[in-house]
Amino acid sequence: MTLEDIKRPENIVYCKPSLLNDNNMHYCPGCSHGVVHKILAETIEEMGLENNTIGIAPVGCAVFAYNYIDIDWIEAAHGRAPAVATAAKRLNPSNLVFTYQGDGDLAAIGTAETIHAANRGENIAIIFINNAIYGMTGGQMAPTTLEGMATSTTPYGRRVDLNGYPLKISDLLAQLEGTCYVTRQAVHTTAAVKKAKQAIRKAFENSMAKRGTSVVEIVSTCNSGWKKSPVKSNEWMVENMLPQYPLGDIKNIVDKQ
Secondary structure (H helix, E strand, C coil), X not given: CCHHHHCCHHHCCCCCCCCECCCCCCCCCCCCHHHHHHHHHHHHHHCCCCCCEEEEECCCHHHHHHHCECCEEEECCCCXXXXXXXXXXXXXXXXXXXXXXXXXXXXXXXXXXXXXXXXHCCCCEEEEEECCCCCCCCCCCCCCCCECCCCCCCCCCECHHHHCCCCCHHHHHHCCCCEEEEEEEECCCHHHHHHHHHHHHHXXXXXXXXXXXXXXXXXXXXXXXXXXXHHHHHHHHHHHHHHHCCCEEEEEHHHHC
């Protein structure tokens, strides 16, 4: 078989999404961000929205999404991505507008912006990476950190009496009338990646159809912050994170109509 034979469409098994540029990703080996970037790029490309998409990237590991996915980006102050997305979508109603946020950004610094944008039913999609820790700034406890989980600021584990309970922010957002779709997915297996991509597609379709706010939470790993190998991080996530943050749709009013 020649090289030209291999390149024929019927023989291609996989190709890199055209929206992913050639910059080397800075993420730690095993980080979930890279997988999510890939399916975001694929989905935007498959929907034909390459020139009509605005991504909002705030502070944290998530901020560098603008360095890898070749669409228009706006960098927001820490936690303010939903507020910036609100303006971008209202000024450009025909564009797909989404935020890409970590748990410290969305569920701590930006709790107010997240809740109020969702409560208003802004026609945006929120992609929420939940790895239960502040990854970029040193592995501190986040609102989503599990009870008993060790972090740099809770070296003996999170205590409910001192630190409160883990915040299930997606469950809270599902209670708001402005949200049309809230789901929790993961990307640790091939099947999970497929479901996560379908969820992102649905959220983007909701945004374009002006149905309200969609939230796609991706339960993720942070092997550097967790001090585990990529394989051990996935195992730990399945054993500890998924019981606290079970996968599946939390709210989906579109499919019920």
